[in-house]
Amino acid sequence: MPAPILPSPAPVPVSAETRLAYVLQHFTLAYPGAQAVAVGYPATRPEVEIADLSGDFFNEINPYPPAPCWREWQGQQVPFFFDNSVENPLLIFEKHKVFISADIISAAFYLLSGWQEYFSSERDQYQRFPYAASVQRSYNFVMLPVVNYYFSVLKTAIEHVGGQALALRRWGSQQAEFAAFISHDVDRLHSAWKAPAKTALQQGRFWLFGQRLWRHLTQPDAWDNLEAVAAATAKYGAKSTFFILPSAEKALNGTPNADYPLTTALWQRFHALRQQGCQIAMHGSLGTATNALKLRDESEANYLVGGLRFHYLSWAPRYTIFVVEETGFRYDSTLGFAEHVGFRNSYCQPFYPFNFFAGRAATFLEIPLVVMDTTLHHPAYLQLVPEEILPFLQPVFAEIRKFGGVATVLWHNENFDPNNTQNGPQQFHEIMGYLQQQGAAFLTGHEIAEEITPG
Numbered sequence: 292m293p294a295p296i297l298p299s300p301a302p303v304p305v306s307a308e309t310r311l312a313y314v315l316q317h318f319t320l321a322y323p324g325a326q327a328v329a330v331g332y333p334a335t336r337p338e339v340e341i342a343d344l345s346g347d348f349f350n351e352i353n354p355y356p357p358a359p360c361w362r363e364w365q366g367q368q369v370p371f372f373f374d375n376s377v378e379n380p381l382l383i384f385e386k387h388k389v390f391i392s393a394d395i396i397s398a399a400f401y402l403l404s405g406w407q408e409y410f411s412s413e414r415d416q417y418q419r420f421p422y423a424a425s426v427q428r429s430y431n432f433v434m435l436p437v438v439n440y441y442f443s444v445l446k447t448a449i450e451h452v453g454g455q456a457l458a459l460r461r462w463g464s465q466q467a468e469f470a471a472f473i474s475h476d477v478d479r480l481h482s483a484w485k486a487p488a489k490t491a492l493q494q495g496r497f498w499l500f501g502q503r504l505w506r507h508l509t510q511p512d513a514w515d516n517l518e519a520v521a522a523a524t525a526k527y528g529a530k531s532t533f534f535i536l537p538s539a540e541k542a543l544n545g546t547p548n549a550d551y552p553l554t555t556a557l558w559q560r561f562h563a564l565r566q567q568g569c570q571i572a573m574h575g576s577l578g579t580a581t582n583a584l585k586l587r588d589e590s591e592a593n594y595l596v597g598g599l600r601f602h603y604l605s606w607a608p609r610y611t612i613f614v615v616e617e618t619g620f621r622y623d624s625t626l627g628f629a630e631h632v633g634f635r636n637s638y639c640q641p642f643y644p645f646n647f648f649a650g651r652a653a654t655f656l657e658i659p660l661v662v663m664d665t666t667l668h669h670p671a672y673l674q675l676v677p678e679e680i681l682p683f684l685q686p687v688f689a690e691i692r693k694f695g696g697v698a699t700v701l702w703h704n705e706n707f708d709p710n711n712t713q714n715g716p717q718q719f720h721e722i723m724g725y726l727q728q729q730g731a732a733f734l735t736g737h738e739i740a741e742e743i744t745p746g
């Protein structure tokens with residue numbers, strides 16, 4: 292089947308009005324009770340007046356703005372892009388008006404929209420935008436949801452003018468301060484035996500190899516464990532979201548997709564998991580991030596609709612937004628950096644990515660990915676020892692809690708294998724215990740989308 296014709300990534304200037312509307316749309320989602328206060332640039336004489344400091348940046352195609360200025364806000368050093376006046380206080384209060392000295396609208400738009408990855412041509416071996424090419428890496432702020440700090444500045448200004456305190460979004464029936472989204476990409480169900488068997492063979496321990504092969508042929512694989520995974524999350528009152536990979540064909544470059552076929556027996560198990568409240572969603576195979584027809588074929592033929600995450604966190608910044616819009620998914624949860632824990636769009640709440648071609652917010656919700664198990668312990672990524680994992684994550688979870696965000700955790704089912712003592716079940720349970728103790732509302736991807744846009 293031929294690949295569909297994709298629109299070319301021609302630069303489309305993004306007007307100040309568009310940027311402002313996009314950012315305020317998200318501010319209102321973060322602070323649902325926000326009253327109507329005029330926010331804007333000096334020309335419109337608004338009540339909250341933002342310094343207009345982006346110049347021609349959004350009419351051009353430079354992926355990176357000038358270096359940010361650092362200011363303290365809420366006891367934290369925060370980078371402010373489009374700010375050239377650190378000698379001025381950030382907020383200047385008058386009786387019925389507030390001036391904001393940094394262009395936080397442009398800065399929020401820049402980070403939230405994914406401007407850097409759209410206009411940068413840096414890609415890694417999987418055609419992803421690399422963390423190494425990001426402003427988060429250049430200025431070392433990937434663990435800080437900077438856009439949420441900008442919104443906190445804006446909130447202070449709006450409260451001054453509106454005379455009314457604004458409250459952050461709360462989550463779930465218990466109105467929790469933050470949410471946790473526990474998800475599992477199901478890449479492999481039958482391969483736990485392979486690595487130990489191969490080692491035995493390489494070491495010439497044929498008896499051991501034979502034993503492993505026999506066990507493989509006669510017993511369920513240690514990774515064929517979806518029910519155990521659901522039970523492990525249920526211990527904390529959580530319901531798992533499983534992203535199922537319907538393609539078992541290798542990609543053109545030989546990278547594997549699933550190691551299992553979608554059999555009737557497997558579907559019966561998915562059905563039972565759904566009955567328990569788990570969500571069964573779509574894991575887009577390699578190639579689908581740039582191919583709407585293939586993605587639609589794989590998802591609709593297998594009734595894997597509603598929620599999506601791409602295998603290998605594949606995301607082609609210039610194309611994938613169209614692909615996801617075209618196929619009608621309600622939410623995606625791919626956007627995190629594989630290389631590092633934290634916030635790829637510097638935002639800890641669900642958001643609508645920006646469709647640069649159409650010049651508007653995308654039609655699907657992004658529930659940004661914050662923590663992936665493989666990121667924590669991998670030769671190419673972070674190399675944390677088991678005792679370092681939870682302490683490393685705690686400040687990130689604290690930021691999410693502070694701003695009413697979603698702690699999206701990806702723990703592959705294969706990493707519930709008790710033989711994994713690096714980023715395995717023990718580390719998962721430590722994270723879950725901590726999130727529970729911090730008062731997270733555990734929600735499936737579907738439930739999160741439902742809270743943002745009911746329907």
Ligand SMILES: [Zn+2]
Pocket residue numbers: 476477478574601602603604
């Ligand atoms: Zn995967």
